[in-house]
Amino acid sequence: MGECVAGLNMSPDDAGPNAIDIPGVAFDPQWESDVDDGTLTKRSIGFYYGDAFPNVRTCQSTDEVMAGGVTLVDAGSLTDATTPAPNDAPTVEFSTAGTSIEFGDTVSMEWGSHLWGEVFVQVRREKERVAWESVTCNVTGLGGFTVDEMVWDMMDERVQVDQNNLYVGFQTVDRQTVSGSDVQVVTRAIAVAVVED
Numbered sequence: 552m553g554e555c556v557a558g559l560n561m562s563p564d565d566a567g568p569n570a571i572d573i574p575g576v577a578f579d580p581q582w583e584s585d586v587d588d589g590t591l592t593k594r595s596i597g598f599y600y601g602d603a604f605p606n607v608r609t610c611q612s613t614d615e616v617m618a619g620g621v622t623l624v625d626a627g628s629l630t631d632a633t634t635p636a637p638n639d640a641p642t643v644e645f646s647t648a649g650t651s652i653e654f655g656d657t658v659s660m661e662w663g664s665h666l667w668g669e670v671f672v673q674v675r676r677e678k679e680r681v682a683w684e685s686v687t688c689n690v691t692g693l694g695g696f697t698v699d700e701m702v703w704d705m706m707d708e709r710v711q712v713d714q715n716n717l718y719v720g721f722q723t724v725d726r727q728t729v730s731g732s733d734v735q736v737v738t739r740a741i742a743v744a745v746v747e748d
Contacts, residue, residue: 553696555688557705561673561720562682563598570597573627580626585618591626620738628730635723638666640740643719647744652715654708658744660719661695667721667740672696674703676712683712690719717744 572593573580579590580599591599620634646659652674660672669691676684684706690696698717722739 553688553690553693555686555702555705557684557686559673559685559687560682561671561685561687561718565595566597570595572597573599573629576627576629578625580629581624582621582626583624584621588624591623620736628732629734630729632727632729632734632736634736634738635725637738637740638721638723640667640721640742641665643742643744645717645744647717652717652744654706654715655700655703656715657697657699658717659695659697660717660744662719662742663694665721668723669721671720671722672698673718673720674698674706675716675718676706676710677714677716678712683710718742719744 579592581590582588582601589601591601594600619636622631622633623629624631626632641663643660643662647656652658654676662670669689670693671687672690673685673687675682686702686705688696688702696719719742720739721741722737724735724737727734727736
């Protein structure tokens with residue numbers, strides 16, 4: 552707990568070097584939830600994306616935004632794979648009240664009790680909406696965390712970026728067997744200290 556890793560991508564834009572497409576699927580897979588439905592667009596080999604919940608900057612509770620999990624309803628061999636239903640996301644209180652986080656700033660955060668399986672904190676240094684550097688800390692089991700010199704020392708201040716973003720992610724991971732395939736499904740809620748567009 553509290554261990555940090557540089558360069559871990561919690562928001563990938565591809566499925567990695569060992570990716571494969573969904574077997575037998577030559578169309579955009581369909582999904583549905585208790586509040587909406589849509590399609591997943593293939594962006595690269597094995598990587599499908601759909602903006603299922605576009606209201607990402609909201610003060611609504613997770614059950615208002617998601618209600619239940621997301622189920623693939625027409626996705627070849629992955630049909631019926633379902634993400635876990637979201638738990639209530641706790642309120643995260645950040646020590647920063649500013650509109651930006653500067654390299655080296657000490658930022659403390661605290662959150663209350665919750666039922667999510669895992670929690671992570673990520674400092675993501677972005678330029679033109681692309682992460683140039685990031686440090687992700689596993690804070691599962693903790694009720695708070697402080698980004699301090701230990702985290703900043705894992706990055707290079709000389710790297711010029713547009714902004715430093717800070718996220719606290721709550722996630723539940725599940726494994727299912729769907730049509731004989733082992734499938735990992737993840738549901739996340741993300742609290743954001745500062746995001747500059």
